[in-house]
Amino acid sequence: MGQLRIDGNRLWGRLDELAQIGAIPETLGSSRLALTKEDGLARDLVVSWMQQLEMKVSIDAIGNVVGLWHGPDTDRSLLPVMTGSHIDTVRSGGRFDGNLGVLAGLEIIQVIREQNISTKHPIAVSFFTGEEGARFAPDMLGSLVYVGGLDLKTALKTTSVDGKRLGSELEDIGYNGTSPCPGIAPKIFLELHIEQGPVLENEGVDIGAVENVQGISWTELIIEGQSNHAGTTPMEMRKDAGYVAGRISTYIREISNKIGGTQVGTVGKIDLVPNLVNVVASKASMTVDLRNTSEQMLREAEDCLASFCDQIAFQEGVEITNKSLARFEPVEFNQQLVDQVISTAENLGYTTRRITSGAGHDAQMLARVCPSAMIFIPSKEGLSHNPAEYSSPEEITAGANVLLHMIMDAAEVNS
Amino acid sequence: MGQLRIDGNRLWGRLDELAQIGAIPETLGSSRLALTKEDGLARDLVVSWMQQLEMKVSIDAIGNVVGLWHGPDTDRSLLPVMTGSHIDTVRSGGRFDGNLGVLAGLEIIQVIREQNISTKHPIAVSFFTGEEGARFAPDMLGSLVYVGGLDLKTALKTTSVDGKRLGSELEDIGYNGTSPCPGIAPKIFLELHIEQGPVLENEGVDIGAVENVQGISWTELIIEGQSNHAGTTPMEMRKDAGYVAGRISTYIREISNKIGGTQVGTVGKIDLVPNLVNVVASKASMTVDLRNTSEQMLREAEDCLASFCDQIAFQEGVEITNKSLARFEPVEFNQQLVDQVISTAENLGYTTRRITSGAGHDAQMLARVCPSAMIFIPSKEGLSHNPAEYSSPEEITAGANVLLHMIMDAAEVNS
Numbered sequence: 118m119g120q121l122r123i124d125g126n127r128l129w130g131r132l133d134e135l136a137q138i139g140a141i142p143e144t145l146g147s148s149r150l151a152l153t154k155e156d157g158l159a160r161d162l163v164v165s166w167m168q169q170l171e172m173k174v175s176i177d178a179i180g181n182v183v184g185l186w187h188g189p190d191t192d193r194s195l196l197p198v199m200t201g202s203h204i205d206t207v208r209s210g211g212r213f214d215g216n217l218g219v220l221a222g223l224e225i226i227q228v229i230r231e232q233n234i235s236t237k238h239p240i241a242v243s244f245f246t247g248e249e250g251a252r253f254a255p256d257m258l259g260s261l262v263y264v265g266g267l268d269l270k271t272a273l274k275t276t277s278v279d280g281k282r283l284g285s286e287l288e289d290i291g292y293n294g295t296s297p298c299p300g301i302a303p304k305i306f307l308e309l310h311i312e313q314g315p316v317l318e319n320e321g322v323d324i325g326a327v328e329n330v331q332g333i334s335w336t337e338l339i340i341e342g343q344s345n346h347a348g349t350t351p352m353e354m355r356k357d358a359g360y361v362a363g364r365i366s367t368y369i370r371e372i373s374n375k376i377g378g379t380q381v382g383t384v385g386k387i388d389l390v391p392n393l394v395n396v397v398a399s400k401a402s403m404t405v406d407l408r409n410t411s412e413q414m415l416r417e418a419e420d421c422l423a424s425f426c427d428q429i430a431f432q433e434g435v436e437i438t439n440k441s442l443a444r445f446e447p448v449e450f451n452q453q454l455v456d457q458v459i460s461t462a463e464n465l466g467y468t469t470r471r472i473t474s475g476a477g478h479d480a481q482m483l484a485r486v487c488p489s490a491m492i493f494i495p496s497k498e499g500l501s502h503n504p505a506e507y508s509s510p511e512e513i514t515a516g517a518n519v520l521l522h523m524i525m526d527a528a529e530v531n532s
Numbered sequence: 533m534g535q536l537r538i539d540g541n542r543l544w545g546r547l548d549e550l551a552q553i554g555a556i557p558e559t560l561g562s563s564r565l566a567l568t569k570e571d572g573l574a575r576d577l578v579v580s581w582m583q584q585l586e587m588k589v590s591i592d593a594i595g596n597v598v599g600l601w602h603g604p605d606t607d608r609s610l611l612p613v614m615t616g617s618h619i620d621t622v623r624s625g626g627r628f629d630g631n632l633g634v635l636a637g638l639e640i641i642q643v644i645r646e647q648n649i650s651t652k653h654p655i656a657v658s659f660f661t662g663e664e665g666a667r668f669a670p671d672m673l674g675s676l677v678y679v680g681g682l683d684l685k686t687a688l689k690t691t692s693v694d695g696k697r698l699g700s701e702l703e704d705i706g707y708n709g710t711s712p713c714p715g716i717a718p719k720i721f722l723e724l725h726i727e728q729g730p731v732l733e734n735e736g737v738d739i740g741a742v743e744n745v746q747g748i749s750w751t752e753l754i755i756e757g758q759s760n761h762a763g764t765t766p767m768e769m770r771k772d773a774g775y776v777a778g779r780i781s782t783y784i785r786e787i788s789n790k791i792g793g794t795q796v797g798t799v800g801k802i803d804l805v806p807n808l809v810n811v812v813a814s815k816a817s818m819t820v821d822l823r824n825t826s827e828q829m830l831r832e833a834e835d836c837l838a839s840f841c842d843q844i845a846f847q848e849g850v851e852i853t854n855k856s857l858a859r860f861e862p863v864e865f866n867q868q869l870v871d872q873v874i875s876t877a878e879n880l881g882y883t884t885r886r887i888t889s890g891a892g893h894d895a896q897m898l899a900r901v902c903p904s905a906m907i908f909i910p911s912k913e914g915l916s917h918n919p920a921e922y923s924s925p926e927e928i929t930a931g932a933n934v935l936l937h938m939i940m941d942a943a944e945v946n947s
Contacts, residue, residue: 346729360799366775383812385810387802394821395664395798474764502811
């Protein structure tokens with residue numbers, strides 16, 4: 118049993134086939150924002166693969182999909198061992214982020230079936246709705262609803278960046294299922310994912326055992342100034358919402374430098390009104406993404422931002438309103454499972470290190486209801502949320518092998 | 533003759549009627565970007581007024597419209613005295629900017645006709661295509677072509693911010709005329725305009741005699757960084773095009789403070805790609821608007837910007853390319869006409885001051901080919917390029933009366 122390995126070529130092939138849906142021309146990347154037509158087509162493909170593997174597919178009311186596999190001797194009354202991730206992407210995303218965790222789960226089911234292995238516990242492979250948060254906030258929305266962290270009604274009313282309601286978009290692609298939310302807490306949850314950062318590659322390490330996840334704070338700021346002529350308005354009389362947006366953007370860098378450690382901060386979105394060369398902007402909307410592994414330091418960063426907004430609003434004569442788009446405290450994974458990622462990987466001959474996740478993941482939601490952990494593999498140049506995101510077939514195979522043996526162990530192979 | 537006054541109510545009524553085309557609901561403002569359907573309808577209305585006044589309407593190949601009036605004893609072989617401005621607006625514009633100068637011209641023709649006044653020189657009232665530059669760069673495009681500062685072919689190929697070609701947009705609204713470009717240089721050119729700044733109102737002065745116009749420098753910057761995950765990418769490894777755009781925006785404020793005097797600088801337009809909360813921006817495009825009455829200082833500001841771009845591109849690992857969207861040197865108006873604006877206004881009982889224009893105007897283009905000057909009236913709170921732009925009926929009447937007497941003098945009333 119210790120010799121068992123997944124089929125890397127087959128997994129690579131499925132990643133490639135899935136990436137064709139919403140493919141970004143001349144890149145390896147994909148564009149499948151949550152609950153778009155492309156997301157719907159990708160869901161159909163993955164569900165068809167689950168059905169080919171004779172998994173029982175259920176869809177819940179927020180569109181999370183769970184494929185359940187039973188062997189001939191599986192005790193269906195026991196909690197399933199669950200793995201999975203997501204298949205939505207950011208607007209210009211890669212082919213590995215999320216997709217790898219889902220398709221590695223299917224590969225594992227296929228290997229287990231082919232080897233006529235029977236497990237005591239059922240095995241579930243799931244993909245969760247809207248993990249990226251790029252179309253509907255907050256991110257990890259589907260898994261958050263799955264664990265009862267957000268009520269279904271509120272989630273269905275969420276409005277997308279393009280002004281659509283989540284509930285109706287879900288209906289449009291036919292994934293408004295009937296399984297209840299919150300869903301059943303599995304025995305354990307494991308998620309294989311690319312690192313999306315540079316650490317493993319820089320250190321030449323094969324497998325990262327994810328100990329914890331950074332806390333995330335997303336804020337939308339609306340700055341109301343006064344539209345005016347760019348030539349005739351003296352600098353000291355301006356209420357320039359565009360300038361204030363720029364200044365907040367540079368302040369976020371200052372916060373990150375000041376707090377240091379794992380603190381990161383990003384202004385990824387700025388929209389000016391009327392957005393013309395010769396008009397002082399009357400309005401700016403922008404987002405601020407702050408992350409830290411320490412809840413205390415994350416709060417400090419948030420406090421700095423709030424004070425700075427008050428101060429610059431006063432100085433520049435603008436009004437600034439803020440709205441929290443997402444807020445998750447840092448998460449610690451199950452230490453026993455983290456240790457087991459290390460030992461399993463080392464038994465398979467891979468090099469390992471403990472690591473922190475800078476990104477949010479569905480596993481951190483499942484950690485609220487069951488022992489959970491994550492397996493990271495290297496990302497080329499640390500790139501992610503980018504069509505150039507890349508991990509090699511060997512790296513992917515290594516991660517999927519660790520996942521295979523972790524799952525077989527947790528599902529308890531019948532001898 | 534010195535007692536002659538324009539009819540302020542009639543002028544106010546025409547301003548109101550014109551403002552209904554592209555009216556912005558619940559404001560006094562209008563939205564009539566150059567060569568849109570709304571601009572076409574506004575042109576039709578003004579042309580119909582010219583025809584009612586029995587003016588001879590000609591349209592040139594770039595869509596500039598000239599209405600020519602002859603009295604019974606006018607010598608048609610003499611150069612016309614020209615007044616005029618523009619009727620296009622920025623996206624969320626006011627009802628006075630440009631429109632006032634054109635409709636005051638029509639009001640003057642109407643008064644002269646009603647009083648059976650005859651002038652030696654013909655009088656022309658014109659409106660020029662695309663003065664605002666909000667849809668097609670550069671601004672003052674129509675008057676620039678009129679004076680031969682830009683060749684017709686190049687101008688017709690200009691692409692709008694919404695991706696349309698100027699030539700085909702001109703055809704669509706039926707204003708691709710047959711009069712040649714460049715057009716005939718008039719005897720003199722006078723333009724009545726709102727100040728679009730706060731000086732006259734703050735000082736309680738009725739009439740500004742515009743001595744000069746600030747030089748204008750518009751630059752588009754394209755910043756190419758690297759798209760990456762906002763959570764997992766350490767701050768020092770980022771190539772964040774969004775941060776660089778923000779930093780350049782705040783630097784423009786620093787340049788303006790450093791150079792001082794009449795120097796102003798504005799970043800009115802920023803577009804990030806992919807413009808998502810959790811993705812470090814791979815690309816930013818932005819505009820920089822720099823203005824100064826001194827060509828030397830304007831060059832200094834441009835040099836500062838260029839050096840800063842080089843420096844920050846190196847520091848942040850991004851590439852910055854720049855493109856000049858418009859560049860006009862400062863303009864000095866005809867000092868004899870400027871003096872005459874002062875004396876004419878004072879004879880009419882108005883208070884006056886010499887003033888600099890911070891905005892570009894068609895008159896600065898006409899100044900290349902004939903003696904030119906401008907008359908400013910106060911703008912409430914200095915607001916312009918804003919639906920709240922406002923000048924009172926009394927202020928407008930004052931400005932139009934000064935224009936009336938300047939024109940009658942230049943056109944030489946037959947006794």
